Amino acid sequence: RPSCPSCDAPAVSDAAAAYAAAMGLDVPVEGEPAAGGKDKDKRRKKGKKGGKDKKEAAPAKAGGEPKMSAAALRIKQKQEELRLAQEAKAKAIAEAKAKAEEEERLEREAEEAKAAAAKAKRDAKKARIEAQKKAGTYRTKAQRAKDAQAQVRLEAMRAAGMVVPTGPDGESTTGSVDDGTVSRPKYGKSKKQKEAIARRKAEEEAAAAA
Numbered sequence: 001r002p003s004c005p006s007c008d009a010p011a012v013s014d015a016a017a018a019y020a021a022a023m024g025l026d027v028p029v030e031g032e033p034a035a036g037g038k039d040k041d042k043r044r045k046k047g048k049k050g051g052k053d054k055k056e057a058a059p060a061k062a063g064g065e066p067k068m069s070a071a072a073l074r075i076k077q078k079q080e081e082l083r084l085a086q087e088a089k090a091k092a093i094a095e096a097k098a099k100a101e102e103e104e105r106l107e108r109e110a111e112e113a114k115a116a117a118a119k120a121k122r123d124a125k126k127a128r129i130e131a132q133k134k135a136g137t138y139r140t141k142a143q144r145a146k147d148a149q150a151q152v153r154l155e156a157m158r159a160a161g162m163v164v165p166t167g168p169d170g171e172s173t174t175g176s177v178d179d180g181t182v183s184r185p186k187y188g189k190s191k192k193q194k195e196a197i198a199r200r201k202a203e204e205e206a207a208a209a210a
Contacts, residue, residue, distance in 0.1 A: 161197065 068076070132138035139147065157164055 161193065163193070 129138060154164055
């Protein structure tokens, strides 16, 4: 049988063709190309051409962002969480440091203000003492204690009805506060003292009756 160069399948006899037709099969007959031969050639050519297009289009797909796997996504998420945690920690440290510095500054200013107030008080006391020394009225702590004791003795003497002599300025001359000596008092009651005692006694009786 002569071959068909343009056919994919060899030609069959008329009997075989009739049987194939009865069975619904598409078989080539002698002298005719096999069914679908031209279509197959077209598909092959188209496939080759299309394959070339796919190969040319492949770089465009590769140039886009690659899809990450689930493991890579988890790693990226962990890295992001770690970065945020480090930033939060650094922020907390900075805020704590700023707060400590502010508290230290306020404490230092309070100490400076306290020291300045104490210095002002000392300066005022020093100025007052200098003024008293110039006026001749300055008394030391020991001298003020002696003055208080002398005053107590004078009050006791007056309460006992003793005559307390006074100097030209009206101060008592029963003793010297500086040396602690006391002169002998003069006993006896003057008219004014008697009147004062009587008046004081009457006031005490009136207060007791009330």
